[in-house]
Amino acid sequence: MAYPLDIGGIDDYPMKVGSMLLTMVDPNPGFEVAYNRWYERDHYYAGCMVAPHQMSGSRWVATRPLKDQRWPAGDTAVANPTDAGSYVAIYWIEAGGHEAWNDWSTERVVWLYTNNRGFPERRHAHTNLFDFIGAANRDADGVPIDVALDSAYDGIFTLFFDARDGHTARSVHDALGTSGAYDRLMDGTRIEITSSWTPVATPAADQPMDLGTPAGGPERLVQLLFVRGDVDDELDRVRAYTDEVAAAGLADVHLGAPFLRTIVGTDTYIDQL
Secondary structure, eight states: OOOOSSGGGGGGGGOOEEEEEEEEEOOOOHHHHHHHHHIIIIIIIIIITTTTEEEEEEEEEEHHHHHHBBBBOOOOOSSSTOOOEEEEEEEEEEHHHHHHHHHHHHHHHEEEEEEEOEEEEEEEEEEEEEEEEEEEEEEOOOGGHHHHHHOOOOOEEEEEEETTTTTTTHHHHHHHHTTHHHHHHHSSEEEEEEEEEEESSSSOOOOOSSOOOOOOOEEEEEEEESSSSSSGGGGHHHHHHHHHHHHHEEEEEEEEEEEEEETSSSSSSSGGG
């Protein structure tokens, strides 16, 4: 296949993200190093990256100062308690490949646990599958969402909303784009991408571990914000954005959580959880 070289053909590339696995987990006290090494040196690959239609993956960590910045305080709809989930791993699944990926994943996790390659000393805060809705970029020729996990962003925000009556995740995403909310959020900031997701209609089969809080339904809007630089610099801006969403009567935020990219191959940040 010949690909156009001019910028106008950028949307013609066939590799597109269609769905996402997001898994937010805490190692049990005393097992932090063992968990980090098991996940990034075995499970990240054996349980995820070798799957069919798996496009990319990334891992992120919330230090204690970042967990203390989460909002709204005391909301347990997603993270219970609000500071649960020191690590989040995020994976893109190719559009059109979710069913094959899900079939493989369901069998794989059972095989790994049967062969003593699970890690029982961990607690899932929120692990679920989400369909891609859309994304907005700060820059006219910015990083496409399809390659965002490979673009070495320094941090992310994970935002979990529930749409109010009369709205769904998709209608909230559309309304925010039409109103210019994404432009107001990202213009002049380090935030380069705002992406929107909603729980898949058919969740994964039962797993050999508790996956934490429920995914939610079509009202649940999950947004990932990709930040180039210090996430602390954008905390006030992102809080103001979630307030704007609520003030517009669109949705209520249940979790705003900043994370840093892990430094692969090291135990950096483990002493700061």
